[in-house]
Amino acid sequence: MSRWLFDLGNTRLKCAAVDAAGHIGAVCVIAHDGTRFDGDLAAVLPAAFEDACVGSVAASSVRVELLDALAQRGARISLACTQYRFGEVTIAYAQPARLGVDRFLALLGARARGNDAALVVGVGTALTIDWLDADGRHRGGRIAPSPMLMRESLHARAAHLPLHGGRYVEFADDTDDALDSGCTGAALALVERSLQIARSQGGEPPRLLLHGGGSQALRAQLPHAIDAPTLVLEGLARWADAA
Structure with a gap:
């Protein structure tokens, strides 16, 4: 190849x-x-x-x-660079350069997978959430710390709080579990809130596409999510065809 x-x-x-x-x-x-x-x-x-x-x-x-x-x-x-319009996808940002190219390419990858609405969730250093409606319009997004970055930030300010360990439970009875549950739970809440708004404003439940190195931290609590580990590369392949 x-x-x-x-x-x-x-x-x-x-x-x-x-x-x-x-x-x-x-x-x-x-x-x-x-x-x-x-x-x-x-x-x-x-x-x-x-x-x-x-x-x-x-x-x-x-x-x-x-x-x-x-x-x-x-x-x-x-x-690759972010473009206001690419094929059927139109982004929400008035200044396209301010939308990270990874988020742009993930939107192209989501569209390549089908024309249904999608909520694209990337979990890396940051947690990014982008809503793409069924017409290919990017309706905007969110950026927050990923669960791992939350843990790192807490550990940096309070070294006695462990950087790793713990498991997700709804109400923890151990500090390690409480840290994992709190950081993961904060990310889950943002995803669930975004899904709720997308459903109410878009008129249809969007597909939930998960990608990024930290996505498995959320996967068990999002049973309807679709694993899309190569989503950015899929979008890059579409962009490359037109380059």
């Missing part, structure tokens, strides 16, 4: 080959700390390929490291 897709987030790079029919191959993941990649980037990338389509919200140093590696392999590089 000569085209590869790269989703460069705040803490991880996800990449995969895509064939002419738009089918995404096995996804490779490599972490970074915001300044450089933790592992050997060269070991993840193929020796050579023709096209590289990149969607990035990462810091410039990591983005440059990736772009340099792609250029060394002779790839023609396309950098």
Whole structure:
């Protein structure tokens, strides 16, 4: 396969080959700390390929490291950017550049999966929620700390509160469980509230699409959610076809 897709987030790079029919191959993941990649980037990338389509919200140093590696392999590089209108999708932001390209690409991926309304929930460093109606109109969204970022923030301000551990219960009788339940519960409440508003204003229950490295923290409490781990890459594949 000569085209590869790269989703460069705040803490991880996800990449995969895509064939002419738009089918995404096995996804490779490599972490970074915001300044450089933790592992050997060269070991993840193929020796050579023709096209590289990149969607990035990462810091410039990591983005440059990736772009340099792609250029060394002779790839023609396309950098995705948020557009006010793409195909059937129209975003809500008056200034398109202020909508993160990962959220934009996830909306394209949601539309590619079907024309029903969708609530797109990404769980990474941040928790992002975006409502796409059945007509392809982005009706806006929300950004909040992810459950993991909430835990990290609490631990940073109160080191005696553990960073990891615990399980989700409705009313915890242990500090670890209370932390997990509180941070996860806050995210769940925001998702449920967003679903409620989308149903009441849109006239139909939207599909709930979950993606991002932290999405499994919410999955057990959202039984009707659809796991969509490659949603951003799926949107990037659609964008690449028109690039």
